[in-house]
Amino acid sequence: MNGVDAPPLSAPLTISFDYTRSLGPVLSRFMTGLRERRVLGSRTADGRVHVPPLEYDPATHAPLTDLVEVAATGTVTGWTWTDRPLDGQPLDRPFGWALIRLDGADTALLHAVDAGRPERMRTGMRVRIRWAAERTGHIRDIACFEPGEGSADPLRLADEPVTVMTTPIRLSYTHTTSADESRYLRALAEGRLLGQRCPVCRKVYVPPRVCPADGVPTETEVAVRDRGTVTTFCVVNVPFAGQRLEPPYVVAQILLDGADIPVPHLILGLPADQVRMGMRVAAVWRDRASWTTTPENIAHFRPTGEPDAPYESFQDHL
């Protein structure tokens, strides 16, 4: 590593995606039931009723098709209290988590209890379902539980059965770069491209990384030019969510002069079908005022007009 550095760069990273899941015969009926304010459990060969329902009998391994309705009222069999609810949890004020065995069931489900304060929570307490005002056939159709007996009457809905459930997932991270990546990104903010040389195989990596061939950190810093050779490329013809350019356009592997590992980037400034292996290209930097510690400082690469590099000059870097 190269001497004393500023701390590694870090940045917030939030990822979110929707999990869409097929429900299958048992969970489909369970979720359809929730939409009608009914809770269904599955009965195993030993006569026990499981809520949430099991899809297969754990003892006989037979598919479970015998679903029975249980009450919307039950008993807490285990609990804890949370003072500071986390993003996505059923309530945004302090609440209890509890294992709740609904009347008629032999197993307990986990859910939130809106008890107001921890002193009201106890094992053995009676709770009832508070149904969500709008129900879609999802476990969140149970908004939470609340202390007390009884519950809203079930409805008879003529809608199609629920066969798919969608659950949004949203996670926040602080992404932290390595010391070497930080040096690379800080150099980019100054319009420079940095590589590092592996002390074993002597290859120059851009961006710097632990040498994947030798398993050792790359050490010597090497300045790399902002021009190079297209080693291989693909033409993007497929539109996709979040796409910034109109297809067709070219994403290429570019072997920068002085580097041994190509970097991926866009090739613009000529028709996609004219890009070729061996073509010489140069970086097109964005306006200097907009430079930050990101690879986006380079808008794209464009042809230099030089003669193509001979295949032998990049054949080992494909």
Place this chain on the structure above:
Amino acid sequence: MSTEVAVIGFAQAPCLPSAGTTSGVETLVPVLGRALAEARLDRREVDFWCSGSSDYLAGRAFSFVNAVDAIGAYPPICESHVEMDAAWACYEAYVQILAGEAETALVYGFGKSSAGQLRRVLALQLDPYTVAPLWPDSVSVAAVQARCAVDAGVVSERAMAEVAVRSRADARANPYSQVSGVFDLDDLLAGPYLADPLRGHDCAPVSDGAAALVLAAGERARRAPRRAWISGMAHRIDPQGLGERDLTEVPSASAAAQAACLPGDLDVAELHAPFTHQELLLRAALGLGDRVRINPSGGALCGNPMFSAGLARIGAAAGEVMSGRARTAAGHATSGPALQQNLVCVLEAS
């Protein structure tokens, strides 16, 4: 093909509240180097590599592929990965060696738990239909289990605090631990609840870290400077539904111990218990008597890097045998919520 397999090297990174890069590669490089040095094995002599980690921790796809840089995958190597604690990668490597597919193996685990909100990220290991969409966090799930155990009279808040006091005192001798020191039992019990009945001292800290373990077959192991023979290793699983089992018992740990032939005259047990009550439940499930030294390393309560803390228990148990402090030791690992999955590895001196 050998029927004998031994641990011949182990190393770990310090357990830290926050350690550097999200990728894990930079953390792993020195750890792998030290484990191989202890085993007197060159990187190119490793027949099989196996790791444990999870993309959800770092929030980046295929993070284990990125970490392969640390092991130098050229010329091509034989590598595998489990999305579990690396103790399960150790099991895979053990089976590879028993099957004659490899003579040596390096197992590693890593995780940057601090990149996201760990107890929330861990909600995603729960049933994706009826539980995970409620985002129950891992501390709350463990607290519900602790409540059940307190109600059943199998643990008490005082006995749980005693586990914390003993673990933190033992961790003073462990330079890789994150939490250590002398604590007063009543002071700890006077602290506020984090999630009733769990207080801060009942919960493992959020730790970044890594660990690596080297395994070798019979003759190859005998050529290493030190070794701890694996006399048995097994893992078992309980139902996923939190309400489907009695949370105060750990049948899968008992079954794994039986399958691994856990001896009655055990000297040391390194138990992977991220919560104090879980150590008490595991001691009962494994039938560990008072003469067994529990977690001389301080255990996961004093440093719990996700995906390597279980492997580190096997490494610490092996270290007790290699150093001569124990003739028999057991490393235990858990994965999943509320001790759902359990692995037992029995280590012996001769």
